[in-house]
Amino acid sequence: MTPRAQEPSSQTSSPASPALIGGRCRACEQIAFPRRLVCARCSGRELDPCPLNPQGKLAAFTVAWAAPAGFDPPLVQGWVDLSEDIRLLSIIEGVDPREPRLKIGQLMELVVESGGASGYRCRPVE
């Protein structure tokens, strides 16, 4: 059984550019992804859907030569930091795993699956 996100993490207002949807706490304004039921900072219960910045900075990356079932190594994977103080683990597309030309701090953009699925990946901004 493939795990699903707690609720659809991505929505499309326009199918052409789906965004990742986090949750912004009404009380303290902290944004979390995925959207939490209770704010981790102030325990607030009211979190509103909040589209996340579609770009972030590469904080670290590696090439995984072994992977869990359902994924085909080698995979380029890394941490991408969004401006909402969110760090995402993501597969990075468009990079040759045998010669990954990536730099820490490089600008990355989110590639989000549309239609309510929870999938996202990142790729370097050209």
Add this chain to the structure above:
Amino acid sequence: MVRPVAVLGVGMHKFGRYVEKSLKELALVAVDHASKDAGVPFAAIQIAYVGNAYAGLITGQESVRGQVILRSLGISGIPIVNVENACASGTTAFFQAWLAVASGMYDVALALGVEKLYCNDTPRSMGAISSSADVEELAGTGFSFPVDYALRIQQYMRRHGITQEQIAKVVVKNTTNGAFNPYAQYQVARSLEDVLASRLIAYPLTLLMCAPMGDGAAAAILCSSDAVRRWTSKPVVEVAGVGLCSGLPRSRPSQATVESATARAAQQAFEMAGVGPRDLEVVEVHDAMAPAELIYYEELGLCEPGEAAPMLERGETEIGGLIPVNTGGGLAARGHPVGATGLAQLAELVWQLRGEAGARQVPGKSGKGPRVALAQNAGGLVDGDSAAVFVHVLKR
């Protein structure tokens, strides 16, 4: 109020690959060993805590694992509680057994950790391990623990100027120790070249830097300290301190300085035991991946931040060093059947404290054997930190 509790006996099934052995067969060897070591027959066990992480995914035994396993050892009717905290399941079971006796409600308790992780299908085993993180949050990301460790240690490497070679030295030390441990999965000392040349998993991690997949079991029998002489004349090893916690939110870039679960749990255990890091004479840490050992030196207060690699390179954590760490081979050499590991760490410490560690024996500060030991066991990942860390301080 709690009463003093002693570890009467410990035992293990050698860690390794046992495709043809069941959880029950692995458990029997460990419980028999602990029972003989303690002088406690199975019939005297009043309560049992059984730690296991992945039987549901590997063998299909998702529920009532402890009852099913112990029944085949002829143990039934007593309270049996199943315990799961990923790689910290073993020490969680030990903690619960300690608490059962410390509370005064039970006099003799068994803690058993048992796991079958190897199933000749690495993606399946990796998938099982990857379930020790938020599966909903990480769905689709290809998350695996080696990747998380790799990214985390890269940041540590950048901050402190550590090289891949220095990380490899952790494995050289641990496999050297493992070569003297008859219960270790790997009993071959590895050279620096071996470690660096082994298959790349996710830079900077090579295969030999990652704990191997394997199977095994370990057990401990505890009783109140004032009843020890009823059972055994061996040196008394007491549980002097316990510390446990779950991780705090730490995944945001702004949270990089939030104290880790290991640091917090260790402080609790030190305070309860009335000791500090400088009093420790032998230590077990959770080197699921080699670089973690360096980070734990710092989080346990064995050295200042950034000083872990120099400490290792000076030989201070070798068997003959200032503060021996992972004398049994660590997870790297002893192996990591997830639910059993924590109890294998504690078994190694009991053997060390009693002077029964053979070629691995540390002399201790007095030269007459160590008296104060610490085991740190971590499991799972939530929000940038271990899901659970259990730290125990043992004293002879």
